[in-house]
Amino acid sequence: MENQTKLKVKKILGIILNVFLWMFVVFALVVTVVAVSANANKKSVPEIGGNCYLTVLSDSMNADKPDWVDKSKPSGFKENDLIIGKYIADNQDEIAKLQIGDIITFEYDIDRDGKIVSGEYNTHRIVDIVMDGDKVKFYRTQGDNYEYNHGATEEVYAARIIAVYTGRKIGGVGVIFTGLRKPAVFGFVIILPLAAFFVYELIVFIKAVLKVKNEGK
Numbered sequence: 001m002e003n004q005t006k007l008k009v010k011k012i013l014g015i016i017l018n019v020f021l022w023m024f025v026v027f028a029l030v031v032t033v034v035a036v037s038a039n040a041n042k043k044s045v046p047e048i049g050g051n052c053y054l055t056v057l058s059d060s061m062n063a064d065k066p067d068w069v070d071k072s073k074p075s076g077f078k079e080n081d082l083i084i085g086k087y088i089a090d091n092q093d094e095i096a097k098l099q100i101g102d103i104i105t106f107e108y109d110i111d112r113d114g115k116i117v118s119g120e121y122n123t124h125r126i127v128d129i130v131m132d133g134d135k136v137k138f139y140r141t142q143g144d145n146y147e148y149n150h151g152a153t154e155e156v157y158a159a160r161i162i163a164v165y166t167g168r169k170i171g172g173v174g175v176i177f178t179g180l181r182k183p184a185v186f187g188f189v190i191i192l193p194l195a196a197f198f199v200y201e202l203i204v205f206i207k208a209v210l211k212v213k214n215e216g217k
Helices: 002-037 092-096 174-180 183-216
Strands: 051-055 082-087 103-107 121-132 135-142 154-156 161-170
Touching (some): 051 161
Antiparallel strands (some): 051 082
């Protein structure tokens, strides 16, 4: 009776372990697809199926939605959130639909060294649309958090626009994706455990095959 109980517990623990292992595999594959997708578009941002997944780099949008913003427009977010935007880079029709109150992601010289490199972007709300005749000259943006930006605004031209925020986000997850974009971290956290998992499954498979053969004898 005691042996049967031990075998039952061992079997349950094995099932739980396998569930967690396969959950990790699914997570690792999703992360891998997202990471690889960043090299598939000209803006170098993770993009799948028309949506891009971006890490919030500061608290400049961590505030209540301004009173003047239409209720149909999304609220802000905070540092390290993972936000989901609709990828509209170079899509002139989608860019032309942008309105005051929309939140857009755009290329921005974060470190103020005079040049924009891959991964440098900002996400702020459109507060004004400056026209040049019947065409948009640029969009003026600003973060919702006045204490953070002290009223500073940015002039965003169409060529710099990456995405428009959909209002969907995952709190605190962005920092994980940022870390995993580093090759060393990605290799240690994703590639190495995946390799170990497949070796483990191969060993289990071989043992199962040998057991069946022995039972047949």
